[in-house]
Amino acid sequence: MSTAIAHALNEGLRSVMEEDDKVLLIGEDIGRLGGVFRVTDGLQKDFGEQRVVDAPLGEAGIVGSAIGLAMAGYRPVCEIQFDGFVFPAMNQIITQLAKYRHRSEGRVSLPVVIRIPVGGGIGAIEHHSESPEAYFAHTAGLRVVSPSSAQEAYDLIRASVRSDDPVVFLEPKHNYWLKGEIDRSAAPAPIGTAKVVRPGDDLTLVTYGALVPTAVKVAAAAAEDGRSVEVIDLRSLSPIDDATIFASVERTGRLVVAHEASQTAGLGSEIVARVQDELFYSLEAPAIRVTGYDTPYPPSRLEGDWLPGLDRILDAIDRSFTY
Amino acid sequence: MSTAIAHALNEGLRSVMEEDDKVLLIGEDIGRLGGVFRVTDGLQKDFGEQRVVDAPLGEAGIVGSAIGLAMAGYRPVCEIQFDGFVFPAMNQIITQLAKYRHRSEGRVSLPVVIRIPVGGGIGAIEHHSESPEAYFAHTAGLRVVSPSSAQEAYDLIRASVRSDDPVVFLEPKHNYWLKGEIDRSAAPAPIGTAKVVRPGDDLTLVTYGALVPTAVKVAAAAAEDGRSVEVIDLRSLSPIDDATIFASVERTGRLVVAHEASQTAGLGSEIVARVQDELFYSLEAPAIRVTGYDTPYPPSRLEGDWLPGLDRILDAIDRSFTY
């Protein structure tokens, strides 16, 4: 039986809540409503209002109180309702959550997970389609992860809740209803590693989240042109699993990185900068970024064109092969 | 008579306040105290409490009210007391200030300047030595600038206040007392351009803010080894003046970028990514970043070693020449 990403998250949360009664959830509308995307559906009914907390409407309060709960021995999982609404919590995330282990010289762990539905392409109004990952990836002390399939969702949410580091957990909302099989018995990969989703020899295509299925389609299309594209799902956006990326590009000699977030100071630039430094002599073409443009997210009537998609990624691949 | 950067900023602010009575200042302790770095010294006395506003202790309030003042036709200049205290204002900066022109389809300009003393090396306590520029540079709709000398400070603050875009103005606090001559009559460079601070032929060294004087020393030291290093002061951290950088690297074939902020998804990565894409065939070595490490800013006893300095930059230059 195949499971949607949103349900896989729900199942994953349920399972860690069953295993560890210190796990609790805090967020706006996550209780009776089950969250606007229903990721927490039924959990308040089964675990009660003390463990699935309908928060007052304040994101600083959500993350700040989660920090306090973690200090008191709990493992809180916060939900931020949409990408664009995480910013009121930025002070707690950047000055407190990310830095507390360091401040306390390793004495205090803050195992807080911050779940955020991210990304565009759903025809939404402003603030509901953004990709804020770079803000978090630039902040040392946070782990940033994003699943791309039901299996990854199930594994990663469980691993994130178990992590002793704070984890920003980015859910590709465009693909919440994408289904896949889940193996619930397999030992999940440790948090922090990338995954080769489709092997290939001629070019490495790195992406994450909602763009992973697109990247697989890109690879299939490129294969028709006789180009063998290796697709890597970052999974961990910070820290970045250099080893997997380097090993691939060393073989292929070509790199394209794709994400929805704006280009400037985005993750694509980071990966490109790392690769060109490590593999200067291996690269046969410049490493190319295919990203959202350096504008605010446009009105939804324009998002189809604004977002990086199949064609732009394929064109980048073509361009790579012109070198 | 030579002027310190802090005084040049004071003078620049005074001059725009004299020229345009819509310019006003808002910040914590900027009035009678003149700001903790005295950048606004004497301005409340001369322009009154309505134009130099001692704000309640809330950064969201400072930026949010500045937005409203801008809507009412004013040109507010906010002061955030230290780099580490800008995060409570992040929601207003990212979701409102940066996006309002876009949201209003160009109908509403928000000429707000946010001054922030940034950077380390002053032996301070936590949150007083950080370099948050990447958060702003990643946010489309903001201009981000940083002066490196008294002349730049005077020119840039004036240009920033006159800009119809919101400007995040990063003041290199380590060099507040660095002195230089100011020509008050020269037409300042338009905001948005980089500057070749020292010409050279063999390698391009890009940096900004407090590291510019260090970079000039680096170039002098490299010259002794017979290496001619061109130093570029970005001045505008966003948008980036690609043309100046490209023109230089095209000639030199080598690039080192230095900044105090952490590496991952920092500005160095962005510049490197751009250059390797544009100048793939010109580069004779990988473009190298010399940055703060991917940790929170350390206790001040460690900052001397943690910060990128003369030696690390020189070593990066050496490394570049090994290719």
Added chain:
Amino acid sequence: MTDDLFSLLSPDGVLSDAANASVDLRGMFSDMVMSRRVDTEAIALQRQGELGLWPSMLGQEAAQVGAGRALNPRDVAFPTYREHGVAWCRGVDPVSLLGLFRGTTLGGWDPTANNFNLYTLVIGAQTLHAVGYAMGIVRDGDVGTGDPERDRAVLVFLGDGALSEGETNEAFVWAAAQNLPIVFFCQNNQWAISAPYSVQSRVPVAQRAQGFGFRGVRVDGNDVVASHAVTVEALEQARAGNGPTLIEAFTYRRNPHTTSDDDGRYREGAMTDDWTTLDPIERLRTYLTTIGTDEDFFAEVASQETELSERLRAGCRALPDPEPASSFLHTYAEMPADLERQMNDHLEYVAAGEADPA
């Protein structure tokens, strides 16, 4: 929680003698009916796939029209995303309200044309903009002069949920400490999406103001006459230099949060039904009928409604798609070189017709 509500027009349509005799009750009635019609049509357009989403104001017409009509033209309003009735009173073309929800724009109107700002979707953020604008009014010297052509104030809207955001409370701090010409108008519709007001607070909204040292007033938000009266009074105080007021208009969100919401998951229909019987329009209709208002008046309003409906339907479909270049054009006052390059790339894609993502 309803004991201490100020009211003038009772639920069964009886008008208190204390009501200001010169108030334009017919105008209020018409505004409420017309703005409800905007709401109803928009919901229909959403069902037909013409809008992606619509946040309904059903049940909140009295609060909004009462407040909206209290504004002078020079006063400035800062709405949330639900103030369709206030927009109506300000003279904003209701067709332009639809663009944001159709995805053709993030704004849709010129905020300076009617002194009605853009909708703000980030809860609470607009309260600080309103504070800043009020600071601007003070600096313009347009407060407390006694000159009715000069004194101005700001009216900012917020929901009960917004009371929990830090930014809203900072707005209270600034407004109180600087005694600003601002009125906070909170429609306590008792829900923030699925969260009943009890999630936010155990005491009435209006009480919050006391803690910051300014006036708080509770009014029956389904009573347009009372909502209007308290807002007129609060705005007068503000314009006169007597500082801020927080008005709590106690009302009820009768529809789901937006057309995407499923309120059956978190509330019983019964309470919604109760509030339906407290309908603000019916209340005023009863009164107007009681005092013998001509049938022609009601017929005239009805015909304007029909006209409006048609205009909305046609206008919605005619809303132009934004230009592909528009986001690039409006990010900065002057376009940076790299962004121009990005725009040109983008326009080439669009021209080639191959930009749609997989």
Added chain:
Amino acid sequence: MTDDLFSLLSPDGVLSDAANASVDLRGMFSDMVMSRRVDTEAIALQRQGELGLWPSMLGQEAAQVGAGRALNPRDVAFPTYREHGVAWCRGVDPVSLLGLFRGTTLGGWDPTANNFNLYTLVIGAQTLHAVGYAMGIVRDGDVGTGDPERDRAVLVFLGDGALSEGETNEAFVWAAAQNLPIVFFCQNNQWAISAPYSVQSRVPVAQRAQGFGFRGVRVDGNDVVASHAVTVEALEQARAGNGPTLIEAFTYRRNPHTTSDDDGRYREGAMTDDWTTLDPIERLRTYLTTIGTDEDFFAEVASQETELSERLRAGCRALPDPEPASSFLHTYAEMPADLERQMNDHLEYVAAGEADPA
């Protein structure tokens, strides 16, 4: 603003009959004297270049010792950066307070060892941590059981300036709505650096609580007996499940904001002088002398002071510099590969002795 202050020990050293007879006045005296000595020594160490900075608590000893001594061992305190007196009462080694200001650490002690959290420098941020901790206590079932070995509460400190931060107000929202076992202890020392309290608010700090629907109490913050009594009472209410209290301890920051501050730029010495005559320690000394306390007691305290001074001076200089690897080691629970590479590069630099920036 001082009319309604609760007080038990008058400025001239007269103790009210209402004071709890069992209170350990000698202990309070000793704690105030010792924590003042910590403060004085730290200022001296700063002058000698041993500390980069020190935020003095001079004048606030009564508020802090009153509050600090009201805590049970299981209660948890969340300080700002000025609670040296509370740290003293909690049994935190005062030498460890110095590391943060010497630059050898950003923390300096184990927050779980004495239930005294790390200093928080970001104004207001700790109020939300305290709220979360209190939510944890509720979930542990350690509130309102009536078992004095079980019930716990949180005591969080904040300044008058912190009342203006959004986060502080969100903490009030959460504490009130969830009726949490938490006490907010605000030392209104009348200044936030150079900003007099009038920049933040026109009404007393304690009044803020009313707006959120919980208790607010004003106490003479220079009266250690009263400060203690109100905190004991508020903590008892909290532990019993009767929800939060905001205590305003009205006092005065007699020194500049920190050793880096120049308060001559923004305030007159006269007001500081007035408050010097209200010294909290002298007040209690007068009372203790009046009731004939043995000279030996005062001599004993003085000798402990001397010993403390020496320990602080020696301890400060002996504070170890952090390991060059330490920031890398403490960023993540498990070090990521790239960070390990960065660390190794860094350690090589440090070993080569060439890392100092120009």
